[in-house]
Amino acid sequence: MADKEELTRFGVSFPAPLIEQFDEYVEEQGYANRSEAIRDLARKALLEPSRLKSEQLVAGTIVMVYDHHARELPLLLMEIQHDYHRDIISNMHVHLNHNQCLEIIAVRGQLARLRQLHQQIQVQKGVTYAELSVTFAEEEHAGDQHDHHQGHGHR
Template sequence: MERITISLDEELIGQFEEYLKRRSYKNRSEAIRDMIRDTLEADRMAHAASGHCVGTLSYVFNHEERELARRLTHAHHHHHDVSVSTLHVHLDHENCLEAVVVSGPTRQVEEFANAVITQPGVRHGKLNLIPVEVEQEHHHHGGGAHKHSHTHPQT
């Protein structure tokens, strides 16, 4: 492991120390490593629009909003190839949280997320993506061979 030294002004280091406490980091190094990883991942995703990804789309919506449930269902069906699985949680009498596992070409996943997040009545929409490499692999099981794809997170 290589060591680096950085200089921070007092105000920034104070904010950073508060961040460490809120997130329960044991040391500064791990927090900085996580921040660097997050930044590199965001940069990689910004330049990986033509690649594949896996991730989650989460959002809160008011199920009483006129026609919203129908519009959301339509978006899921229209993008069935990237919407892998959905968890639906009732928060109160009107609001629900949905977490959707997504997988596929990054542009198609982003189109699906935008189709959901931009619906009137959807709030707190957030898409989190991880770039992956998709490989077709041959396997032998028992008496036969078959071919299917595997997704490998990029390192």
């Protein structure tokens, strides 16, 4: 948090069992106090993909687990990713076991397009898990036509 940021105080009422659980969470996560934990939870809630506007520029990840023995699935997933090459910054592929692969795709672009990419991945037969997580949102700048992708390697 910036040093010059003005803080606003407000009161929050919790039932006793909930505040006990919350205090345990604060301690487990290593927060100095309840306020820091509440600020982080508020920031996270404000970045929920369902809350953001479709045209907003965001960055985040798509995490998926799939059966690489599923007929033609690895090739199909690669083709889908090529269709969204302007939105994909990078990806990491991990072999979990003999049958399953974990893939983490770093994405940046218009939220509507990232939702489409996620949806196309999650409906494929053999994909057992797919989640879009947005970790950053930015204001759209005039003339920003994915210039941020220049010079980044793709797999």
